[in-house]
Amino acid sequence: MEFAFTQEHEMIRDSAIRFLTQVSDSHAVRAAMSRPDGYDPAVWQRIGQELYWPALMVPEALGGMGLGFVELAILLEQSGRYLLCSPLFATTCLATPALLLADNAALQATRLNAIAAGTTTASLAFASGPGLDANSVQTEARPCTGGFRLTGTYTQVIDGAQADLLIVAARTPGSQGEHGISLFALPADTAGVVRQALPTLDQTRRLARIELHAVDVSDAQLLSATGQGWPLLRDTLQIAAIGLAAEQTGGAQQALDLTLAYTAERRQFGRSIASFQAIKHRCADMMLQVECARSAAYYAACVAQERLDPAGDAAVSSELDAAAATAKIHASEAFFHCAAESIQLHGGVGFTWEYDPHLYFKRARASEQLLGTPAFHRERLAAHLFGEQP
Incomplete structure (x- = not known):
């Protein structure tokens, strides 16, 4: 497994930086935060139809670029660094992996094909309450003529109010645990779908509550065999956690960069405060956490790539549980630590609206809770290491 960036990887990263520097600076992020939909449609159109980022992992036979998850992680790291407000994460890390792993x-x-063309945004809705285990799927899928009738509620759906396509999880009545769960793809404008945007701490990422009121779906909308959707959903959530870890790593790096730039120009006692030993130690600790998070995130991205590849190495893809947990733990803690330190080292202006550290602090705290907290993933990692059922 090769961990060094190739020339192609460096080109992807550099082109992403050039683009995001133009369209996702501090002014653009704040403008997107104030929009009802949470992002600039013109920027998203460029992302989807000029840069082809949503097409990155889609096979060439389906209109995509046929690249892998490592290449996507490079884009996600930079999108996290620049706080890109867009449906990129929901579409590429939640919906696309679910469709790639589907049997339909x-x-x-x-x-x-629609996602690759940049004409469709998508997200995944599965939980009716807290938790990431199979028991969090509570929406009912009652068999009816020609398919199923879905009734239930989903909470904390990432970009759920803006997505064109929803991948939803539901279970047949009477089933428990991992049994009886099915995944369906349905257009967001299907009759009976009610979506409500939720107020969020992190205004750069939108969440929604989605209600299904007797929504009829056909068997053709099933992603896999009836009642056999949990393994697909479980792996999709782990892959999404890896993508989020890459995004958090970028945010942590930017929090560090902002701090280094500010401490270099801020003067006290006739000298730059960056020259003080105490400041150097704190910045060194931030850098160490960022590098640990980056290593964990890119190793996990390599594992995710093997899992998504039909011809991937089964021995490597079997490490998905441990790799996802490790990446999410390190990235969550690194991002929050760096964001908090950035506010402190900016001094009295660190928490003001005019400066950016508070934006990264809010994103860090919100991302820490998404797709499992560090404590949750430590429990999963311990269960994996001791051979227990995670």
Whole structure:
């Protein structure tokens, strides 16, 4: 497994930096935060139809670029660094992996082609309450003529109010645990779907509550065999956690960069405060955490790539549980630590609206809670290491 960036990887990273420097600076982020939809449609159109970022992992046969998750992680790191407000994460890390792992070839061809073309945004809705285990899926899928009737509620759906396509999880009545869970793809404008945007601490990422009121779906909308959707959903959530870890790593790096720039220009007692030993130690600790998070995130991205590749190494993809947990732990803690230190080392202006550290602090705290806290993933990692059922 090769961990060094290739020339192609460096080109992807550099082009992303050039683009995001133009369209996702501090002014653009604040403008997107004030919009009802949470992002600039013109920027998203460029992302989807000029840069083809949503097409990155989609196979060439379905209109995509046929690259892998490592390449996507490079883009996610930079999007996190620049706090890009867009449906990129929900579309590429939640919906796309679910469709790539699905068994329904006809559904894959239709939906992935639209995502690759940049004309469709998508998200994943599965939890009716707290938790990331199979028991958090409480929406009912009652069999009816020609398919199923879905009734239930989903909370904390990332970009759920703006997505064009929803991948939803539901279970047949009477089933428990990992049994009886099915995944369906349905257009967000389907009759009976009610979406409500939620107020959030982090205004750069939107969450929604989604209610399904007797929504009829056909068997053709199933991603996998009826009642056999939990393994697919579990792996999708782990892959999404890895993508989020890459994004958090970028945010942590930017919090460090902002701090280094400010301490270099801020003077006290006739000298730059960056020359003080105490400041140097704190910045060195931040850098160490960022590098640990980056290593964990990119190793996990390599594992995710093997899992998504039909011809991938089974021995490597079997490490997905441990790799995802490790990446999410390190990235969450690094991002929050760096964001908090950035506010402190900016002194009296660190928490003011005019300066950016508070934006990264809010994103760090919100991202820490998404797709499992560090404590949750430590429990999963311990269960994996001791051979227990996570």
